[in-house]
Amino acid sequence: NAGVTQTPKFQVLKTGQSMTLQCAQDMNHNSMYWYRQDPGMGLRLIYYSASEGTTDKGEVPNGYNVSRLNKREFSLRLESAAPSQTSVYFCASSDRHRPLQGYGYTFGSGTRLTVV
Amino acid sequence: AQSVTQLGSHVSVSEGALVLLRCNYSSSVPPYLFWYVQYPNQGLQLLLKYTSAATLVKGINGFEAEFKKSETSFHLTKPSAHMSDAAEYFCAVSDRSSLISNFGNEKLTFGTGTRLTIIP
Numbered sequence: 001n002a003g004v005t006q007t008p009k010f011q012v013l014k015t016g017q018s019m020t021l022q023c024a025q026d027m028n029h030n031s032m033y034w035y036r037q038d039p040g041m042g043l044r045l046i047y048y049s050a051s052e053g054t055t056d057k058g059e060v061p062n063g064y065n066v067s068r069l070n071k072r073e074f075s076l077r078l079e080s081a082a083p084s085q086t087s088v089y090f091c092a093s094s095d096r097h098r099p100l101q102g103y104g105y106t107f108g109s110g111t112r113l114t115v116v
Numbered sequence: 117a118q119s120v121t122q123l124g125s126h127v128s129v130s131e132g133a134l135v136l137l138r139c140n141y142s143s144s145v146p147p148y149l150f151w152y153v154q155y156p157n158q159g160l161q162l163l164l165k166y167t168s169a170a171t172l173v174k175g176i177n178g179f180e181a182e183f184k185k186s187e188t189s190f191h192l193t194k195p196s197a198h199m200s201d202a203a204e205y206f207c208a209v210s211d212r213s214s215l216i217s218n219f220g221n222e223k224l225t226f227g228t229g230t231r232l233t234i235i236p
Contacts, residue, residue, distance in 0.1 A: 004159070035226075040125065042206060042228040043160075058223075090159055105224060107152075107159035 003027070006091050006108035013081040013115045021076040021111050023091030031094045032074035033058075033105065034066060036087040043090065049074055081115045088112050118143040120207045122227035130235045135179075135194040137230050139207035142188065149190040150208040150224065151181055160206060166190060177201070202234045 004025045013019055025032065030051045035043040035058075045058030049068040063085060065077045074093075078085060092105040123138040141147055148167050152160040164175025171183040177200075181192045192205060207227040 033223075040228055043226040045223065048223065092160075105160075105162070107161070109157075109159045 004091055004093055004106055004108035006089075006111050008111060009109070010112050011114070013078070013113065015082060015115060017081050018077065018079050019081065020078075021089055021091075021113075022073070023075065023108060024073045025091075025093040025106070026072065027093060027095070027106065028071070029093035029095050029106070030071070032068065033092045033094075034064075034074070034076045035090045035092065036060065037090060037110075038087050046076065046089075078113075081113075083115045086113060086115045118147065118209045118225050120149075120209050120225060120227040122205075122207050122230050124230055125228065126231045126233065128233040128235055129197045131199055132196050135192070135197045135201065135232065137192040137205050137207075137232065139181075139190045139192065139227060140188050141190060141207075141209045143209055148210045149181075149183060150210075151175065151179070151190075151192050152206045152208060152226075153177075154204045154206065154229075156203075163192070163205075197234050199234050199236065202232055204229050204231045206230075 007022045033048040034046040036046055037043050044060045046060055046064050047058055047066040049055045052068055052071045055066050055068055067075045089111045091108040094105050119142045121140045129135055150165045151163040153163050154160045163179050164173045164181055166173050166183045174180045179194045181190050183190050206229050208224040210224050
C-alpha cells in the first residue's frame with residue numbers, strides 16, 4: 001500500500017548510543033517531517049524538509065540531525081541518545097504542490113524509542 | 117504564531133451518545149484546520165479538514181466539524197458514538213501565510229490531544 005514507512009518500529013538504546021530512524025514515502029510528496037509525541041504534549045516538530053536538498057529546524061531540534069537523502073527518504077539521527085529523547089517518533093509527508101488546498105499530512109506508523 | 121487548544125485530555129461517552137471534542141485555535145491569518153485520529157500503536161489518520169470552503173465539514177466515520185470564526189473554534193462531533201471510535205484525537209492548524217512563506221511547505225501545529233473512551 002502507498003504511504004509512509006518507518007523503521008524500526010521499536011528500539012531500546014543506552015544513553016550515549018547513536019542511531020538513525022529511517023523514513024520513506026512513495027507518494028511523490030515533496031515535503032517531509034519528523035515529529036515526536038510525548039504524553040500530554042501532543043506532537044512537536046523536530047525537523048522538516050520542504051524539498052529534496054533542504055532541511056530546516058522545527059520546534060525541538062536539539063539533539064537531532066536529519067538527512068533528506070532523496071525525494072523519497074528522510075532520516076532522523078540521534079548522535080548521543082539521552083533519556084529525554086524517549087518518545088514515539090513519527091514521520092510524515094505532504095504534497096507541497098497543492099499547498100493552498102491545505103492538503104494535510106500522511107503519517108507513518110511511528111517508532112517507539114526508549115533510552116535507558 | 118498559530119496554536120490550538122484542546123479542552124479535555126480525556127472524554128468518556130456512552131455508546132450511542134453524542135461525541136463532542138473541543139478545539140479552539142489562535143491564528144493571525146485565516147487558518148486551515150484539521151482533525152486527526154490515532155488508534156493504539158498506529159500513526160495519525162486524517163479525519164477531516166477545513167480549508168475556507170464550507171464551514172461545516174464532513175469527514176470519515178460519521179464525524180463532522182464546524183468552523184466558527186466568531187468563536188475561534190473547530191469542534192468535532194459525531195451524533196452516535198461507536199465502540200470503534202475509541203482513540204486519541206488531535207486538532208491541528210496551519211495557515212496560508214505559512215504555506216506561502218515556506219515555499220508551500222505546510223507546517224502543522226498540533227494540539228495536545230483528547231483521548232476518547234466509549235462506555236458500553
